Amino acid sequence: MLNSLEDAQQELIKNIEPLAAEPVSLLEAVGRISSTEILADCNMPGELRSAVDGYAVNPDLSGNYDQLLVIGQLKMGEVPNSPLVPGQAIGVLTGGLLPDGAVAVIPHEKVQIKDNYLKSLEFVKPGNNFKQPGEDFHKGDLILGQATRITPGLVALLATFGHGQIQVYHRPRVSILSLGSNVVPCSSQAARGEIRDANGPMLASLVKLDGGLISSVELAGQKDMTQIKTQLLQMLEQSELVITTGGTYTDGINEIHVLIDEIGARPLFREIPIQPGSHNGGAVLGSRLIISLSGNPAACAVGYHLFAAPALRALQGIEPLLPRVNAICSSRYTKKTASRRFVRALATPREDGWAVSILPGQKPSMIRSLVDCNALIDLPPGHPPMEAGLEVSILLLDRSAV
Amino acid sequence: MLNSLEDAQQELIKNIEPLAAEPVSLLEAVGRISSTEILADCNMPGELRSAVDGYAVNPDLSGNYDQLLVIGQLKMGEVPNSPLVPGQAIGVLTGGLLPDGAVAVIPHEKVQIKDNYLKSLEFVKPGNNFKQPGEDFHKGDLILGQATRITPGLVALLATFGHGQIQVYHRPRVSILSLGSNVVPCSSQAARGEIRDANGPMLASLVKLDGGLISSVELAGQKDMTQIKTQLLQMLEQSELVITTGGTYTDGINEIHVLIDEIGARPLFREIPIQPGSHNGGAVLGSRLIISLSGNPAACAVGYHLFAAPALRALQGIEPLLPRVNAICSSRYTKKTASRRFVRALATPREDGWAVSILPGQKPSMIRSLVDCNALIDLPPGHPPMEAGLEVSILLLDRSAV
Numbered sequence: 194m195l196n197s198l199e200d201a202q203q204e205l206i207k208n209i210e211p212l213a214a215e216p217v218s219l220l221e222a223v224g225r226i227s228s229t230e231i232l233a234d235c236n237m238p239g240e241l242r243s244a245v246d247g248y249a250v251n252p253d254l255s256g257n258y259d260q261l262l263v264i265g266q267l268k269m270g271e272v273p274n275s276p277l278v279p280g281q282a283i284g285v286l287t288g289g290l291l292p293d294g295a296v297a298v299i300p301h302e303k304v305q306i307k308d309n310y311l312k313s314l315e316f317v318k319p320g321n322n323f324k325q326p327g328e329d330f331h332k333g334d335l336i337l338g339q340a341t342r343i344t345p346g347l348v349a350l351l352a353t354f355g356h357g358q359i360q361v362y363h364r365p366r367v368s369i370l371s372l373g374s375n376v377v378p379c380s381s382q383a384a385r386g387e388i389r390d391a392n393g394p395m396l397a398s399l400v401k402l403d404g405g406l407i408s409s410v411e412l413a414g415q416k417d418m419t420q421i422k423t424q425l426l427q428m429l430e431q432s433e434l435v436i437t438t439g440g441t442y443t444d445g446i447n448e449i450h451v452l453i454d455e456i457g458a459r460p461l462f463r464e465i466p467i468q469p470g471s472h473n474g475g476a477v478l479g480s481r482l483i484i485s486l487s488g489n490p491a492a493c494a495v496g497y498h499l500f501a502a503p504a505l506r507a508l509q510g511i512e513p514l515l516p517r518v519n520a521i522c523s524s525r526y527t528k529k530t531a532s533r534r535f536v537r538a539l540a541t542p543r544e545d546g547w548a549v550s551i552l553p554g555q556k557p558s559m560i561r562s563l564v565d566c567n568a569l570i571d572l573p574p575g576h577p578p579m580e581a582g583l584e585v586s587i588l589l590l591d592r593s594a595v
Numbered sequence: 596m597l598n599s600l601e602d603a604q605q606e607l608i609k610n611i612e613p614l615a616a617e618p619v620s621l622l623e624a625v626g627r628i629s630s631t632e633i634l635a636d637c638n639m640p641g642e643l644r645s646a647v648d649g650y651a652v653n654p655d656l657s658g659n660y661d662q663l664l665v666i667g668q669l670k671m672g673e674v675p676n677s678p679l680v681p682g683q684a685i686g687v688l689t690g691g692l693l694p695d696g697a698v699a700v701i702p703h704e705k706v707q708i709k710d711n712y713l714k715s716l717e718f719v720k721p722g723n724n725f726k727q728p729g730e731d732f733h734k735g736d737l738i739l740g741q742a743t744r745i746t747p748g749l750v751a752l753l754a755t756f757g758h759g760q761i762q763v764y765h766r767p768r769v770s771i772l773s774l775g776s777n778v779v780p781c782s783s784q785a786a787r788g789e790i791r792d793a794n795g796p797m798l799a800s801l802v803k804l805d806g807g808l809i810s811s812v813e814l815a816g817q818k819d820m821t822q823i824k825t826q827l828l829q830m831l832e833q834s835e836l837v838i839t840t841g842g843t844y845t846d847g848i849n850e851i852h853v854l855i856d857e858i859g860a861r862p863l864f865r866e867i868p869i870q871p872g873s874h875n876g877g878a879v880l881g882s883r884l885i886i887s888l889s890g891n892p893a894a895c896a897v898g899y900h901l902f903a904a905p906a907l908r909a910l911q912g913i914e915p916l917l918p919r920v921n922a923i924c925s926s927r928y929t930k931k932t933a934s935r936r937f938v939r940a941l942a943t944p945r946e947d948g949w950a951v952s953i954l955p956g957q958k959p960s961m962i963r964s965l966v967d968c969n970a971l972i973d974l975p976p977g978h979p980p981m982e983a984g985l986e987v988s989i990l991l992l993d994r995s996a997v
Contacts, residue, residue: 219781219782219796220796220799220800220809220812222800223800223803223804224803224804237962238960240787242960244958244959244960268776269775269776269777270775270776270777270788270789270790271788272787272788287890287891287960288777288790288890288891288960289788290787290788324958324960328958328961329956329958329960329961329962329963330962330963343800344800344965344966344967344968345797345798345800345801345804345896345965346797346896346962346964346965346966346967346968347966348793348796348797348799348800349793349794349796349797349892349896349962349965350793350962350963350965350966351781351796352781352791352792352793352795352796352797353781353791353793353892353962354791355781355782355783355784355785355791356781356782357780357781357782358782373671373672374670374671374672375671375672375690378759379621379753379754379755379757379758379759380621380757380758380759380760381757382757383757385642385674385692386672386673386674386691386692387672388672388690389754389755389756389757390754391750391751391752391754391755392751393754394621394622394750394751394753394754395747395748395750395751395754396747397622397750398622398624398625398745398746398747398750399747401625401626402625402626402747407622410622488689488690489689489690490751490755494747494748494751516944518944518945519947542918542920542944542949542991543920543948545921545948546945546947546948546949547944547948554731556646556726556730556731557646558640558644558646558689558690558726558731559730559731560639560731560732560748560751560752560755561731561732561752562748563746563747563748563751563752564746564748564749564752565746565748566746566748589944
């Protein structure tokens, strides 16, 4: 079995194909991932247009723009039907078509008009304030790459080229199963010995931010192994990815290993030596994935970012792994770290680079460190206690910015 | 009237109150903004628990952990019903309650068990691997601040404290109106002189990313001013914010100024000297807002980020303005800039700070610069042409990371 994080991640990603494509209205497309590329089917703009509100001008026969007869005003969208002859000007609007014979456009605030004669207040260079055909895009240019996240700017571009609907990868359907017979729904009164389910709602929220669709968020509760097996198989029917949490050490056995073996899934990795979350695992059944995470909330969150988020991104056809940057750590960290350790942290872009601080509440069972967590500090195995002010390598959890 | 960007932004924000609150299920809460604070109603954990899977131990009478009788195994969620006496050990699970008399917990991988007697392989410090009552949160601690964006970590925390539903600010309803009689829907064939609506879909996408709900995306098209006035008033009935685009110079008049005056809205700012988008404006009618943006796509996008996005954030009760950082600009920029200018750019977090590059296609009519735009370089008025490698001040458009 694999035993480095990077090997486990590669093994996972190797087993993932992007989902099928579906059409989506352009008004709903932002944030989705394109499944096909689109080329420009014409020049943009398609023909010569004015870049400003002003006057299309043709100099008089001696080349002057000082005494031009204003022959009218083109309205919004009007197609000019006669050419501009030397000595003439005509009012034009931003984006409006220009008459033949136009040599330049002068902005309205740069002309003086008296008795229907125009005088330019600025030096006029031929082509000034023209939008040339194809100046923004040429016919044949790539306007949408394959596997590209749709930004508002791309929406504008696709709209301009008439694509009211585009093809995007399906959003991965995800089911979440919290194991542990004493775990009760978060809205329950928990009796002594019971624990409210924090991981289910947390994982559902993470999945939503990573573009997944939640099929179900369930607890195993008091079910026996046969019933849980049925529950897990149903989830795998309804979803591309099932994330389980807890059950990694129950009454001396690893319940989720047993479940994975019993349903005939193929383990991809198990027991990767990282803290928190050394019991995380991944498995595949046909085209369906199972990521099994520790039940401790911090371990569950770290495992999500290292394994489940990359799976969700690979299913949507995009670069799976978290971006990594260096940051100056403003906190000391006195714990010696035998295993490779992911410390929950708050990264802040500063004028002179990234700063990062270690969040309070670093025990794997604690939730406090997760509240503001937007980065993980990656400390190598055997890392000595650390003074404040050192440079560390961090993973940025919120990838919408990068 | 105001004439600096900052004054205009402050005037806008001053006129905005956060919307009313509504309840939302915790499973749907991620990304929403809390309207009330919540305090911890108990310690978390509520009583002593084990931090690991292992053995709760009580040393023998001489203080040794070398020969302890294993008296059983506590099951998941089991409430221990008898104390551990000196010389005894009992199997416990992570998060499980501990029997009275337990002095520490030894992880299962750090013990040797032979003939039901346990020997610790590690030095045992009293309290080792205990989760102390209140170690994560004390009763009375603030667990959710007011006007806080709900993160997945906060969802976990709220779940642990039993909040299956919380109060959040309503999402602002937004209508978008594209003016211009020659602007046609993006899925139409555009005739000569007509232009497909790129701004409507782009603005709808931006609003969605900023937490708004789209009420309608419409064109004024061939409607006359009376009809457009009715359309605008209907939009203001259905939405907290109406964003208009275009119509800032139509046949020599500023159509949107006329509309705003005719419906009796109070202008907050007009004609702020920035490029692109000097014709942007803001107005208020009762509690409803109108942001009027230029019809040129780049000017429309810049105006959105400077005025509409802050309005949407203020309506949701959070810090309205874009975060600003310094960045090293890898591009030259040879255009002299008389007005303050917002250059569309791509910012990248680097190991040693922010880098930014100027995107191609900087004419206000062009869409190319918007496709990858995640930052605006803020060049002051009169800024000279700029060589590559200089430090510039940038606004980060994607605030989910910061």
